[in-house]
Amino acid sequence: MDKIERITALHRILKASRYPVTVKRLQEELGCSRATAYRDLAYLRDALMAPIEGDGEAGFRYNAAEGERFELPGLWLSSEELYALLASQQLLARTGGGVLSTALAPLQKRIEGLLADHAGIDQWPMDRVRVIPHRGRKLDETGFRTVAAAVLERRQLGFEYRARSTDEKTRRTVSPQRLTHYRDNWYLDAWDEDKGGLRSFSVDRISAARLLDEAARDIGSEELNQHLASSYGIFSGEPKGWATIVFSAKAARWVADEQWHSKQQGRFLSDGRYELKVPYSASRELLMDVLHYGADAEIVEPTVLREQAKSLLALALANYER
Template sequence: MERIERIHALHRILSAARYPVTVQRLQEDLECSRATVYRDLAYLRDYLMAPVIGNGEAGFQYDHKEAQRFELPGLWLSSEELHALLAAQQLLVRSGGGVLSNALAPLQQRIEKLLDEHAGGRRLPVERVRVVPHRTRKLDETAFRVVATAVLDRKPLSFEYRARSTDERTRRTVSPQRLTHYRDNWYLDAWDHDRDALRSFSVDRISGAKLLETAVHDVADEELDRHLASSYGIFSGTPKGWATIVFSAKAARWVADEHWHSQQQGRYLSDGRYELKVPYSAGRELLMDVMHYGSEAEVVEPASLREQARTLHALALSNYER
């Protein structure tokens, strides 16, 4: 449970309690340590000015007279919740004037009401918080609708796919499994019947999509997670191994706080540099992100990935030698 959730839960417990609540019970209800309970109580009392009374022996509660006038202040949303609400609001605004505008108007109003409630009745200047799309690709809206329908209606799909890496056009017949939004772009995770394997397709490279009436091949969620989420990036698959990247002390200020993969391992080295380890399958996407740091990053292991990084840097340098 995140801290903001614990504070809300702690506030509810103390608000409803007629008698002091023991620290042991708070530990159990909040699923945290004794020290965390005391820290959250101190934060609630000293920073949020909540009427917390009591001690560690007798337990804690709200002063009943003062509790009637106390409310948690302002905007109590986590960064992820705020981003989700604002992104949803801006997407709804952008849909205005089309077929969806009237149908989505009630949802837009509910989001705005929720934001207002979390702001204690004040109007939030949401226009001061920006959700900026980054490197989005132009989609064929017709193809996207067909793909989305196939995923949600559980129907097989046939389409022409133009691979970005080779520019080769192929006709694919697939059983859609998931539609994934990743780095501001859409991808179709599907079972490729011709290759008898799971594949990820960039939706912006799909054309001529048609729904089929044959039976769909469903892949278990556990297998999808194992294949699609076990390695680095969107084009994952079963990990070949672990990549080790060392970042300079300067870059460490950013990298140490970044989420690269759910199983990543990171540590500071004695000289201030930062060592990051992530599981990977196809190295190209990982190397694209590593090369974003330029000379501040070094691929250490495995040797094959290090050589690939060296080659890419050499090719990039050759562009400046004439």
């Protein structure tokens, strides 16, 4: 039992006991030495301000008047929970391009302090947790906070948006629905008040974001998922059909363990290859992911998607024939 777990157990023992608890009993229940039991009692009393009274002969208990109200302060988790929380915090801070670092800094310091105290060291070795961002785009922290505030406060949002595909800048007024973190980048799912439909906006392409006084229109989760998560990729929309991709036996070992879509269908073929079926609407993102596997992937159907892949491969090959 580690220190955090012992302190938690010690608190529960004293909280439940009507009479003083001897040090010998604490040793047995906590599975520790006499010296450790005394150190834990001192830590609980002096550092956490627990209303402990008594001595080594008569035993220890919580003061009757204050013990009922006392609870362990702040964030008090097991070491395993702290490890998981620390890893999650690092993931959010680093893959967010630093946009969450300021907001999460107090939590990070608290977690690091508890871990260091648990391990009996002055500073927790943060370099033992490594998160490598992949192709994340830079965000404006002020703009991100405004977008997040609009989502959480349920207010309409106005902003300028420069589409990456056309580089055209437009003014938008939207009712934010949710923030989505997808492939190391942030997206805003929203009801476009001008277009009269659901849209997804890349947050890094949003500028001059401002909160509006009007309340945001609420779209039900079922409708959001039907429109935005029913097909492959981030800009999905209603599915136009299903794509069937066959991967070589070598690539099958990876693809069989990958989650391409919540409704995907996959099976191993008799020759060791792997067949994957996914619903799709916009083909561009799906084609990029399939072509990532090069010669180890083949789009079988539909024919139009297969022909698009062939055209892209031909154009890529032309770059090397000059």
